[in-house]
Amino acid sequence: MNHPRFSLHAGLLQAEVLPTVGGSIARFDHLGPAGRQPLLRGSDGAYADVLDSACFPLVPYANRIRGGRFECDGREVQLAANLPGDASPLHGQGWRAAWSVQSVASDRIELAYQHAAGEWPWAYEACQHLVLSPEGLSIELSCRNLSDRPMPCGLGLHPYYPCDAQTRLNTTVASVWTVDPNVLPVAKLPSSGHYSLQNRLIGGQNLDNGFDGWSGQARISWPGQPVALELSSGDAGYFQVYSPVGQGFFAAEPVQHANAALNAPQDQWPALGIHLLAQGESRRLRARFMVFEQPRA
Secondary structure: OOOOOEEEEEOOEEEEEEOOOOOEEEEEEEEEOOEEEEEEOOOOOOOOOHHHOOEEEEEOOOOEOHHHEEEEOOEEEEOOOOEOOEOOOEOEOHHHOOOEEEEEEOOEEEEEEEEOOOOOOOOEEEEEEEEEEOOEEEEEEEEEEOOOOOEEEOOEEEEEEEOOOOOEEEEOOOEEEEEOOOOOEEEEEEOOHHHOOOOEEOOOOOEEEEEEOOOOEEEEEOOOOOEEEEEEOOOOOEEEEEEOOOOOEEEEEEEOOOOOHHHOOHHHHHHHOOEEEOOOOEEEEEEEEEEEEOOOO
């Protein structure tokens, strides 16, 4: 299938978007005198799986639901798995769906996704606004409940970054959730030692953890490259990091709730970042990927 790709340009920055593959970003690059520097992991091919993308939206929830089962207002919800080899569905429905283009210009694009009630028993509308400026990329993701019953909601973005042995992630978090072999949370601990994210060499660190108490800012730097990247979001208090061994990329995700938060009793949802949206109510996540020159060695 031929998936249409839309290119955005501003200054020395370029972003490419594939709406019909999960509303995803295919590339985000700095095009300087030294050539192309990928700021997110890039793909030139017409990939069909959103997991090959540079970034995709998480809506209406982020990360996993243990066994796909939870209760809301006394109603049991059971969701099927949506990733081969993982019994716990993750990331909602938007990343596995085609998004439609609502408007497009040289430096911006607006996407929408309509979900009809079904296995996820609420209808909702999700929107993405992506705006590229010479300083960076801004994304606003929103979700509006179209059903007459309150719907749980928590949003996120899933960007992948290129990395090598010198790539660093620098951010502040308060605590980390250890995980079991199914990447489901076990215990909440202070974020130190192996789980510290302060000026951390991040490539191949065997991390797949959720962090609480995120500061809302993270710096990604590639020594020897012209520019660094700063991710910021005032709408996300949680941070998910995935750093597999030997893959040449890592993920650092701004999210609004803890992993598997929907499995907790409903009265604990607010403390874990889950909001119940009334009919017609929306929630939004705004994030910015700002580009900075790196000091010369």
